[in-house]
Amino acid sequence: MIATEFPLWATLPASLLLVIGGLLTVIGSLGLLRLPTFFARMHGPSMGNTLGTGCVLIASMILSSALLHRPVAHEFIITVFIVIVSPVTAMLVMRAARYRTRVKEERRQQGLQREQE
Amino acid sequence: MRRVPPIFALVMLAMWLLLNSSISLAHIILGAVISSLLLLAAYPLRPLQPRMRRGPVLLRLAFKVLIDVIRSNIGVARVILGLTERGKIHSGFMQIPLDLRDPHGLSVLAMIITCTPGTVWVELSPDRSMLTIHVLDLVDESEWIERIKNRYERALIEVFQ
Amino acid sequence: MMPLLDGAIWFAQFCFALATAFAAIRLIRGPGAQDRVLAFDTMYINGMLSLLMLGMRSSSTAYFDMALLIALFGFVGTIALAKFLLRGEVIEP
Known part of the structure; x- marks a missing residue:
């Protein structure tokens, strides 16, 4: 299936990292389905985002270095970008979720009061 | 200029x-x-200038964070797959008083907390003294406060303040 | 040693497809709009990883640029959606 031959020193760690990264990502996304509340579900994908992506990108780095016969590190930029960006996403999504649950709760209580009157 | x-x-x-x-x-x-x-x-x-000292402390912190990320990945995977002893997980918000005031240090702390699975940075109070985070497996609040203050915040204060 | 790498890439691709499917289920079912935004965020990361897998399979580095662009634009999309949920508009006057 794969077009070119890779040396042994590249295939062994790359395969290991790919298997670990795939498992971590799939468990993280499974958490998106299994965990009960939204705030608990926030934690599932962050597994795949950090260590899963990191493993796959390191494997990609190893393989493309072996392919081009010189060290290639441009996958490193994606890792750095995701690490820098993930708190911004998490903070905004979290703030939106808290705001929406608060508004919903207030509306529900207003509805209850109106029913009692 | x-x-x-x-x-x-x-x-x-x-x-x-x-x-x-x-x-x-x-x-x-x-x-x-x-x-x-x-x-x-x-x-x-970008008017603010970061003041960074003691590079080795930052390197040691990065290594510590890597270890913590791996450990908490295993922990969160156990929770998701339902392998914990207690059947029900107990997640919730908690508040941590902070001594770190430098914005660059705080942004590095945000990256560390968000990239560690199991904890998510929620918000910082406007005077930067109280941090709210959300923890997936909240067993003991004081343990988390201890961990964030001792393991991460002290090194960041040393580097950035 | 090639069957090992081949199998690992197959396995990883399968995992990312499964993860995308889980995220899609949450995207369709999700009780709140914030669940959908979170599922979208997971989906673009998984899509980026699948693209990298394709790059490894075909032994080319051209897929890297696409992965970088997906990472950039997915981030912008998630931020815009979250901001919209928070305020009702993305760019405030």
Whole structure:
């Protein structure tokens, strides 16, 4: 299936990292389905985002270095970008979720009061 | 006009070289020209200067964070697959008093907390003294406060303040 | 040693497809709009990883640029959606 031959020193760690990264990502996304509340579900994908992506990108780095016969590190930029960006996403999504649950709760209580009157 | 720190230009040059994945002289010159022009254009937008000292502390912190990320990945995977002893997980918000005030240190702390699965940075109070985080497996609040204050915050204060 | 790498890439691709499917289920079912935004965020990361897998399979580095662009634009999309949920508009006057 794969077009070119890779040396042994590249295939062994790359395969290991790919298997670990795939498992971590799939468990993280499974958490998106299994965990009960939204705030608990926030934690599932962050597994795949950090260590899963990191493993796959390191494997990609190893393989493309072996392919081009010189060290290639441009996958490193994606890792750095995701690490820098993930708190911004998490903070905004979290703030939106808290705001929406608060508004919903207030509306529900207003509805209850109106029913009692 | 204040002195422009050269480290921004160096980081941008490194990124240019990484994107082109070459270190030929032509790319170095082109990257240097582009990064210094961008720096001159973008400098008025960024008035705050980071003060960083003690690089080795930062390296040790990065290593510690890597270990913690691996450990908490295993922990969160156990929770998701339902392998914990207690059947029901107990997640919730908690508040941590902070001593760190430097914005760059706080942003590094945000990256650390968010990239560690199991904890998410929620918000910081406007006077930067109280941090709210959400923890997936909240067993003992004081243990988390201890961990964040001792393991991460102390090193960041040492580096940035 | 090639069957090992081949199998690992197959396995990883399968995992990312499964993860995308889980995220899609949450995207369709999700009780709140914030669940959908979170599922979208997971989906673009998984899509980026699948693209990298394709790059490894075909032994080319051209897929890297697409992965970088997906990472950039997915981030912008998630931020815009979260901001919209928070305020009702993305760019405030």
